[in-house]
Amino acid sequence: MSAMPHEPLTQADVLLEGFLALGTPEGFRAELIEGEIVVTPPPDGDHEDYISRIVKQVIRQSRTEMDFSGNKGLKLVGSPGSSRNHVIPDITFAPADLSLFRGADSWMPCDGVAMVVEVTSTRAQVDRESKRCSYARGGIPLYLLIDRGASALTLFSEAEGSDYLQRRTIHFGKVLPLPEPFAFELDTAAFE
Template sequence: MTPSTAEHPQMPIEDFEELADAAPQHVRLEFVNGRVRTTEPLSVEDFEELERRAPETVRLEYINGKLEVKAVPDGKHRSIYLWLMRQFLAQRPDLDLAPESGVKAEAYRKGRARTDAVLVPVDHLVGHGEWSDTGGILMALEITSRDRDTNKRDRVEKPVGYAEAGIPVYLLIDRDDNTLKVFSEPENGRYQRTASYPWGATVELPAPVSVTLKTEKLKDYA
């Protein structure tokens, strides 16, 4: 079988060593050319145990049955999130844009995705553990990072995983081509509607989100 892989452009060897030392005894990790690999297929239960033990500097996901390492956000990434949070707070004070939320994605909730944020009713996440069921989540947010997995993970795999889990809207803020991509109407494991807007456009997010984004400010983060 092909080992599971994950990538991060600048993962310090010290972080890998700490992660490997903390891993459950039967989970073996390798670090080759900047990639973290499991030597055997990883179950979702083993992933959750590994994630619980991981150092705070390492953010892990479980996508399509494979271990992924998500890049730590940089300053522009955080600024884009804060800009977006202000828009939602002004227009939908009944909702929380909860940052860095773990969700049970994909068919049968077998994936574990660490979103940049989820949009939920105020206090919806009270009592949830590390990985929330997607029932009640109105939107998932991803802001692309400068890592080698961005294309496959944020643009290809996560739209499928979020649609399969029934999240009504997926908003992708893409820093590579300066666009906002809005995925909506999940049905049969796929979003039936996709729209792309350049930074600077006025973007109407569909129901149940129902927020209008005036995105001229995003040009400051290009």
Template sequence: MTVMTDRPQMLTADFETLARIGAREVEGLRLEFITGKMGVKAVPDGDHDRIVVWLARMCMQYRPEQWLHVERGLMVEEYRSGRARPDALMAPDDAFVGQGEWADPTPVLMVVEVTSYDSDTDGRDRREKPHAYAQTGIPVYLLIDRGNGLVLVHSEPDGQRYETVQTVPFGKDVCLPDPVGITLPTEPLKDWVR
């Protein structure tokens, strides 16, 4: 039997309907649709939440004109046919006013993912999402990789991938390039991993 890998599992509109119904029926269910495949995001643990709160405070301190939106649905990939729900993203505070569940990513300066301790993290956060976010043209993808104790800063999207990836171990400062323009002291991240 031949498996077709170049076709999506379903149409984007069908995914949106399923995600909307699933979110109502099962509390905490978070579905995504990337590279034509549906995935389920793990419900975040307390340390995951703490990292997002820490990052929000850092961003507010250095970029008060921007906001760190949490779990905002985005239309991603080359033709906006994917649907991602990043852990957080940086954009102006009113960037998504009037938009539905899946927003236009144009005003987004940075997307953030914090890895979970599930089997899907490697494929989803480390491989599929960098590609989807680069195709979308989002300037910076920040991956806080708790499993490996690393912060990865992807920048300079070329429409298919990020040309620059900076990798820094927890404990060292990391510079988030323009248009974000923040230096993060990552020492606190050591306290929020297993």
């Protein structure tokens, strides 16, 4: 009995293999987004302050009890012809009754995720465009972008294909209504 010949590796396969074998320096994070390996340095204090303010409000005010994870790796559908995206949101929220994070691998599927949050940093266009499209293709219902360069928050909703059909933008200092399962008004007064 002869061995079956292996199918040749595609460029996307080689890229994914190389990405998964990366030795990223401590504190840095590496993501594979739309066929590009993106490495970002540790976040600054303002970045973490925004994250903290969002998490506190969601925990205190959300209609549905939420679990959250900072820097949880998600496997998402890639654009046609590219490998699966491996993206690390700044915050990932999921209903607590799903226990989504318990026992999850480093890179988990996005099924059950209610919302992801990104705070722009050194590569803001990745958060504004590439990650938005990746999250939409993954079917993540809500994507909240805190855009420090624009002093604004944008909530993307109604994922369809590779983008969201709805977006609502407010400037820092205003309130942003979050839909179910959150169902409260996110206060950004302290973001200014």
